[in-house]
Amino acid sequence: MFPVYEIVGLLFCIIMSSYFSGTETAITALSHMKISILKENHPFISPVLLKWEENPGIILSILLIGNNIVNIFGTLLAGRIAFIVFSDFSRGMVDLIAGITMTFFVLIFGEVTPKTFAKINPEKWIIPALFFFRLIDWIIMPFAIVLSKMAQFFVKIMGGNNKPSEITQSEIEYIIEKSSTDGVFDQDDQGELLSSVIEFKYTIVREIMTPRTDTKFLSSNTTLQDALDHVQEWGHSRVPVFKDNLDNIVGILYVKDLINFIIFEKHDLNEKVLSVARKIILYVPETQKINQTLKKFQQTRNHLAIVVDEFGGTSGIITLEDIIEEIVGDIQDETDQNYADLFVRIDENTVIADAHISIDELETYLKITLPESSDYSSLGGFIINEIGIVPPVGYFLLHNGFSYIISESNEKQISKVQIKFPAVHKSEDECDQ
Incomplete structure (x- = not known):
């Protein structure tokens, strides 16, 4: 009897081995910038990429567990096929044939080929791969969490640290010196830039935020026409929207959304601005370190956050531009003063x-x-x-x-x-x- 089902199963295992190996290589080859672009352009795979940024160990565990499962099943099926096809051979010879054949197919089609392609073309591989990943991760996730916890435990008892190592001052100095030598910025700026980078981790939100008294707000009762007039006057691309009082922020108006709604969706200019404002709002405390706020901006893809005091009242706003300026200096725009x-x-x-x-x-x-x-x-x-x-x-x-x-x-x-x-x-x- 010809082993049709076993061969189909073996092909499936090799294809899945190729998938898991290639996906592991592709996702580790993506830069932070490419990940941000993919999250923006492909919302369906965005949760997986966000999870990768927050806890890459879980994603890698899922891929490794999946790869090992299909390779084990593939080996069993290869042994079964060899036993049927070479029934006249001794058991030892059958096992040898199965082992050599499976090793060849796994190395060529399950490891080397997919990893080489994924390394060169990570974006082409990762988009369809993560679509499929979202369908299977819930099956393997429980095992991956257990495996990740066990790995962290063994790392800890061996004296390791589960946290990534922080860049040292000497490394920062080398980077800045090298950038200056390469002409990225003037040598006169080295000291100032080095000081900014080192102090960055100690700066808190309150020190660089725009205070409430200097922040422009829109009432939720403002019409689209009035909102358009205000943003043209202020020159801001994002404006917080409040209801009743400034401690109750109910949305963030993006000027590009306002223009799209008025021009392309033909909204009534007497409609209230709250219908256009985005309801997802990022809040940060005054005392939060700005390196933590920057991470929040990266994770949530926001460029503006509402700063709150210890009682939950609105203290002001902080933007991504404010944080970047702490390192590289002022980013001049049409609303900045000199x-x-x-x-x-x-x-x-x-x-x-x-x-x-x-x-x-x-x-x-x-x-x-x-x-x-x-x-x-x-x-x-x-x-x-x-x-x-x-x-x-x-x-x-x-x-x-x-x-x-x-x-x-x-x-x-x-x-x-x-x-x-x-x-x-x-x-x-x-x-x-």
């Missing part, structure tokens, strides 16, 4: 400063040093922290020889501050002359 906007020189010893300027920018421009505190991050915050109130126009504060006179303010915040410094002191502009 020093010319933040300072107006009155005479050689006097400037008018925007009270929202950060302490770092103020110290850089005026070559002064102000006390550091987690209670404030701007010039206005420093003054309020010093005197304990929001001062009226004309209020005078003397600190380390510098005079701070309130030029513009209201009951909620300081807007402009006149700064007088000693005649011997020079700002950045004067030092450059």
